[in-house]
């Protein structure tokens with residue numbers, strides 16, 4: 001560890017630790033969002049972000065939490081009826097965005113801990129009722145990673161359906177190739193595997209999606225993809241963006257590309273192996289075998305201890321915190337985020353802290 005101001009280190013499934021030099025980039029002296037310096041900044045970020053996201057499509061910088069872009073998928077891309085795959089709390093919220101915005105939305109829900117599967121999605125879409133499909137790649141409440149490659153293969157049979165993927169807690173830590181997979185909107189807020197402060201979202205949006213949006217009424221204004229694309233062509237954003245985040249993103253993309261995205265993915269894989277190997281024998285994992293997340297682990301607590309006592313121990317002895325269970329499985333599960341800039345060494349420290357606690361309880 002490099003020296004840093006004393007603070008609680010975060011091993012939550014977001015927000016996560018932010019490197020001191022990235023935090024420092026946020027206090028770069030301010031520029032105006034219509035100044036050429038801001039367009040220069042956008043032009044610096046764009047090719048790096050496209051490289052990190054494996055896309056040649058437009059990439060947008062969104063000043064909002066990712067939830068805003070869940071809403072945007074419905075507002076921009078649903079004129080008819082949506083199908084939303086649900087497998088936990090975040091995908092449930094994504095589906096609710098349809099209803100909340102007056103879009104007829106059907107859900108394909110599975111039990112928590114289970115994945116959404118390609119065959120069922122294919123069967124449902126075969127009714128030809130839908131023009132939008134939404135899913136969460138990495139369900140942060142259950143630790144399930146959905147089989148996006150298989151789902152993408154099924155989506156090829158439904159070119160009339162817009163394909164929107166919330167990859168909020170996996171993008172930047174797991175390889176997802178939107179152009180190859182035919183994903184129309186792929187998005188993530190940056191406080192998870194991108195390891196930036198919260199409140200900002202990156203997204204890759206296909207030209208096809210922008211063309212479709214042009215035909216959809218009542219898209220709203222703040223999250224209008226058509227408007228975002230028009231400004232993007234001028235290397236601007238429609239409204240005043242969080243320029244501090246953009247400075248930080250520029251710096252973090254440099255760090256990500258310097259590490260090498262493939263090395264970054266391998267580092268996340270190694271942490272997953274370690275967390276899962278350790279947790280499988282001690283607790284059991286919540287996710288169905290074969291569908292476990294790469295960026296976080298949801299462990300079964302089996303009522304062995306009170307989570308608060310564990311976190312107090314970790315905080316007092318090692319200056320770090322992990323995540324409680326989420327939603328209806330809070331209490332019976334707990335979570336460790338092993339994503340962003342975290343290393344295997346960091347994770348080992350977390351696990352040693354838990355082992356130490358368990359020896360006393």
Ligand SMILES: *Cc1c(COP(=O)(O)O)cnc(C)c1O
Pocket residue numbers: 014064065066067068090136138139140166167168169189199
């Ligand atoms: C954290 C998370 C969200 C919510 O992100 P915000 O930036 O808080 O809106 C949505 N989906 C998933 C899968 C998440 O992990």
